Amino acid sequence: MGRVQLYLFVAVLGMMQVLLLFAGPRSKSDGLAGTAASNTGHGQNPRQSKEGLQWCPDCRGELCARKFLFIVATGRSGSSTLMNMVNQVPGIFLWGENHGALGGIAGMQERFLKAGQDSSDARRVELLQSSQDVVWEWLTPPTFQNDWKRVEVRGFKEIRWNETMVQFIRRSLPCSRLIFNFRLDVEAQSHSDFFKRKQRKPGAEALSTITDRAAALVTRSGLPAFQLPLENFSAPEFTRLAR
Ligand SMILES: *[C@@H]1O[C@H](CO)[C@@H](O)[C@H](O)[C@H]1NC(C)=O
Numbered sequence: 001m002g003r004v005q006l007y008l009f010v011a012v013l014g015m016m017q018v019l020l021l022f023a024g025p026r027s028k029s030d031g032l033a034g035t036a037a038s039n040t041g042h043g044q045n046p047r048q049s050k051e052g053l054q055w056c057p058d059c060r061g062e063l064c065a066r067k068f069l070f071i072v073a074t075g076r077s078g079s080s081t082l083m084n085m086v087n088q089v090p091g092i093f094l095w096g097e098n099h100g101a102l103g104g105i106a107g108m109q110e111r112f113l114k115a116g117q118d119s120s121d122a123r124r125v126e127l128l129q130s131s132q133d134v135v136w137e138w139l140t141p142p143t144f145q146n147d148w149k150r151v152e153v154r155g156f157k158e159i160r161w162n163e164t165m166v167q168f169i170r171r172s173l174p175c176s177r178l179i180f181n182f183r184l185d186v187e188a189q190s191h192s193d194f195f196k197r198k199q200r201k202p203g204a205e206a207l208s209t210i211t212d213r214a215a216a217l218v219t220r221s222g223l224p225a226f227q228l229p230l231e232n233f234s235a236p237e238f239t240r241l242a243r
């Protein structure tokens with residue numbers, strides 16, 4: 001991105017943040033704000049309420065009580081900016097990257113499930129629930145955040161994802177939504193300063209493969225996903241996401 005474009009981009013984002021701060025949540029909608037802030041009054045461990053069903057309409061059971069949101073990004077795709085913007089939406093707090101930490105607990109749970117194949121359904125649900133507890137605690141927003149908004153949806157943005165992690169989300173965090181953030185122009189992405197600093201920077205072709213793989217992972221997850229390429233960052237598009 002050229003310098004002038006970058007300044008313009010930052011200016012537009014600044015405007016959007018200001019607009020969002022004044023927009024506030026809507027009561028009935030399919031976007032993030034209306035669904036995120038709708039489940040108030042349930043404390044740290046909100047049970048599924050009628051309004052809460054908007055976040056994960058097809059989810060049933062205790063595991064659906066907590067809401068999660070994850071940004072699946074391909075790198076140099078504007079994901080930090082996107083995360084900062086999402087964090088302006090009432091009711092949501094996302095952490096930055098964690099070096100694929102979810103993969104650790106996901107891999108461990110997979111091995112426990114395999115080892116306990118003969119155990120009862122109740123035991124299995126207990127395992128899924130206790131893993132959810134760990135992730136929920138782990139994603140507790142910083143206290144300053146709680147000072148100015150009530151957080152009902154927790155999550156993070158990450159560029160490192162694999163099938164094990166997505167399957168873990170399906171099993172243990174079924175009331176989750178994804179934002180898939182990528183770049184349509186992989187040629188420009190491959191020329192980003194970040195990739196230039198790397199010893200073996202991925203070319204446009206490799207980035208294209210990375211993007212396709214991530215897209216397939218998001219599709220296979222079966223979770224509600226909002227597609228947001230960097231090129232489509234715009235005030236109307238973000239309003240559509242935040243609504
Ligand atoms: C995904 O990553 C985690 C942690 O790095 C690992 O334990 C797991 O085996 C990986 N799964 C796949 C399918 O590569």
Ligand SMILES: *[C@@H]1O[C@H](CO)[C@@H](O)[C@H](O)[C@H]1NC(C)=O
Binds near residue numbers: 227228229232
């Ligand atoms: C990006 O924006 C263009 C033009 O508004 C639109 O046609 C396209 O569907 C969008 N792509 C995604 C993935 O949202």
